[in-house]
Amino acid sequence: MGPNDPDAVERPEPGPEGGKRFGSDRVADTIRALRIPYVAFNPGASFRGLHDSLVNHLGNQDPRMLLCLHEEHAVALAHGWAKVTGRPMAAIVHSNVGLMHATMAIFNAWCDRMPMLVIGATGPVDAALRRPWIDWIHTARDQGALVRHYVKWDDQPASAAAAVEALLRANLIATTEPCGPTYINLDAAMQEAEAPPAPAPDVARFQAPAPPAPDPATLQGAADALRHARRPLILAGRVGRDTAGWDARIRLAERLGAAVLTDLKPAAAFPTGHKLLAAHAAMFPGEGAVAALQAADVVLSLDWIDLSGTLTAAGARDKIVIQASLDQLLHNGWSMDHQGLPPVDHNLLCAPEAAVARLLEALGEGTQPAWLPHAEPAPAPAPHPAGRVGVPGLAAALRHAVAGHATCLARAPLSWTGALWEVDHPLSMLGYDGGGGIGSGPGMLVGAALALRGSGRLALGVLGDGDFLMGCTAFWTAARYGIPLLAVVANNRSFYNDEVHQERVANMRGRNPANKWIGQHIGGPDIDLAAMARAQGCVGIGPVHDAAGLTAALAQALDAVLAGQPAVVDVRVEPGYGTEMQAALTREAAKDG
Ligand SMILES: Cc1ncc(C[n+]2csc(CCOP(=O)(O)OP(=O)(O)O)c2C)c(N)n1
Ligand SMILES: [Mg+2]
Numbered sequence: 001m002g003p004n005d006p007d008a009v010e011r012p013e014p015g016p017e018g019g020k021r022f023g024s025d026r027v028a029d030t031i032r033a034l035r036i037p038y039v040a041f042n043p044g045a046s047f048r049g050l051h052d053s054l055v056n057h058l059g060n061q062d063p064r065m066l067l068c069l070h071e072e073h074a075v076a077l078a079h080g081w082a083k084v085t086g087r088p089m090a091a092i093v094h095s096n097v098g099l100m101h102a103t104m105a106i107f108n109a110w111c112d113r114m115p116m117l118v119i120g121a122t123g124p125v126d127a128a129l130r131r132p133w134i135d136w137i138h139t140a141r142d143q144g145a146l147v148r149h150y151v152k153w154d155d156q157p158a159s160a161a162a163a164v165e166a167l168l169r170a171n172l173i174a175t176t177e178p179c180g181p182t183y184i185n186l187d188a189a190m191q192e193a194e195a196p197p198a199p200a201p202d203v204a205r206f207q208a209p210a211p212p213a214p215d216p217a218t219l220q221g222a223a224d225a226l227r228h229a230r231r232p233l234i235l236a237g238r239v240g241r242d243t244a245g246w247d248a249r250i251r252l253a254e255r256l257g258a259a260v261l262t263d264l265k266p267a268a269a270f271p272t273g274h275k276l277l278a279a280h281a282a283m284f285p286g287e288g289a290v291a292a293l294q295a296a297d298v299v300l301s302l303d304w305i306d307l308s309g310t311l312t313a314a315g316a317r318d319k320i321v322i323q324a325s326l327d328q329l330l331h332n333g334w335s336m337d338h339q340g341l342p343p344v345d346h347n348l349l350c351a352p353e354a355a356v357a358r359l360l361e362a363l364g365e366g367t368q369p370a371w372l373p374h375a376e377p378a379p380a381p382a383p384h385p386a387g388r389v390g391v392p393g394l395a396a397a398l399r400h401a402v403a404g405h406a407t408c409l410a411r412a413p414l415s416w417t418g419a420l421w422e423v424d425h426p427l428s429m430l431g432y433d434g435g436g437g438i439g440s441g442p443g444m445l446v447g448a449a450l451a452l453r454g455s456g457r458l459a460l461g462v463l464g465d466g467d468f469l470m471g472c473t474a475f476w477t478a479a480r481y482g483i484p485l486l487a488v489v490a491n492n493r494s495f496y497n498d499e500v501h502q503e504r505v506a507n508m509r510g511r512n513p514a515n516k517w518i519g520q521h522i523g524g525p526d527i528d529l530a531a532m533a534r535a536q537g538c539v540g541i542g543p544v545h546d547a548a549g550l551t552a553a554l555a556q557a558l559d560a561v562l563a564g565q566p567a568v569v570d571v572r573v574e575p576g577y578g579t580e581m582q583a584a585l586t587r588e589a590a591k592d593g
Helices: 023-033 045-057 071-085 097-111 160-175 188-192 216-228 243-256 287-295 307-313 352-363 391-401 441-452 465-471 474-480 496-508 513-517 529-534 547-562 579-586
Strands: 038-041 064-067 090-092 116-122 181-187 232-236 259-262 298-302 320-324 406-411 457-464 485-491 539-544 566-572
Touching: 023 045, 023 160, 023 188, 038 045, 038 071, 045 064, 045 116, 045 188, 064 474, 071 090, 071 097, 071 116, 071 406, 071 441, 071 465, 071 474, 097 116, 097 181, 116 160, 116 188, 160 181, 181 188, 216 298, 216 320, 216 352, 232 243, 243 352, 259 287, 287 307, 298 352, 307 320, 320 352, 391 457, 391 485, 391 547, 406 441, 441 457, 441 465, 441 474, 441 485, 457 465, 465 485, 465 529, 474 566, 485 529, 485 547, 496 513, 529 539, 529 566, 539 547, 547 566
Parallel strands: 038 064, 038 090, 090 116, 116 181, 232 259, 232 298, 298 320, 406 457, 457 485, 485 566, 539 566
Antiparallel strands: none
């Protein structure tokens, strides 16, 4: 089986020229004007007007349609795409039921602060135009209410002209930092009503403004605090993908001799090989990170996701804290994704890149020696005595298999730690899903791989088996449109995260922890994950049970990926989590602070 040629699939036949124009044609023209390259979707009659406009009015070109088997995947594709490009893609979902399927993925993108346009539709708002039964169950008085708490803005325009303006505003708001999804609900009757042709809007006049610069006096205070710091520490959190920002962060750390910590939740922020990195990245701060925070005197947060929780966990709330983040502009009262309220002495209210650039200017040339010794990389994992593979062994085998290629680890599972992967570029690693919604891994990997297609950087993902099984029909979209990627399933045949929780509860209650696997184990019948990949037109390899088999399987999979195909390798791994994750899952809520 060869890969599908993305330009050859789904080419519409030419139709008659001229003819009437409809509201949905104006919508499609605006999506094109906004240079949205792809719309991922699952079909539905509520947007049959827009679907026709994309196919027969625009010829399925700029944007291209990407059929997904589930709305959650459509949104996850847009999410993965945004994580690589920083730009929005569109996802179209059917009236209310499609949006209901999409909700978790929208929440993930919201928590991850990723831009995207979610376009929905509703049965005719005018009740006189509704077909019996189906149009009634698929019309809600306020459909946007389903997602309003975790999108930046939503609208239900009542005319073609209003729809054009709504799309421009949705794009403007989604791409203004802090970024996030926006939702436009298109009335079916509006889409299908005739609308005279109109010139496409001049989108250049509706672009997101440059992010704000920090207040000069506050910046001066922050620069002074850093200049006088003896043990400065940088928390490199949610930062952008550009290499200029990457280089500037390194320059600032070297200028200060600062210890640097990174996080596994957002994407790569600092090279693992740099001597100023104080500890490897983790989902929760581990021992090395805590020790560095305790020793530090001034902490600079570059939009660190849970600054308050991190300071509390380390007993470090008394440090001088500088915060470079716009995130508070997004916080609302519904979702607690804003985390705890951090104590901040110099609140720069700007994007991390703006803060780093201005701090470099204020501090001037020079370098300071490191105050903290470099965290030595973890030794290569020893092979399991019986040849069985653990997650560290899987990571080592994957690193070996792709050595010499530029790669992007678009997803790593909960059992991962930062010690397992080398990071030397903003696209080396994309972090996690934002909202902790399992099932997003496959779709986000496909979206990231789409963005990376043709870039020379291989899209890789290591997925939990639970994550794979909830979302694996997203891989069909990769096969359909010829999107190469390598997915390796760290298959412990369990929703293992929750085994750790059940063990904890049993221990707390003096009951038998040996029963932790009941209601968690995914076996008997055992699921053939590779067959699920093959059934969808992907290359599927496995199950692989030992280290020797893994090396051969990864080599075979890599050949397929280099030939343009999506490949899935099912690796049966020994259960187990990294020490930080294990400790965090069994820790009680912090009581200090
Ligand atoms: C949608 C959703 N359902 C349930 C959970 C609870 N949950 C958190 S981790 C996890 C297990 C994930 O299993 P897997 O991907 O195999 O990773 P493992 O823990 O086995 O490494 C579950 C069910 C969740 N976070 N999201
Ligand atoms: Mg699992």
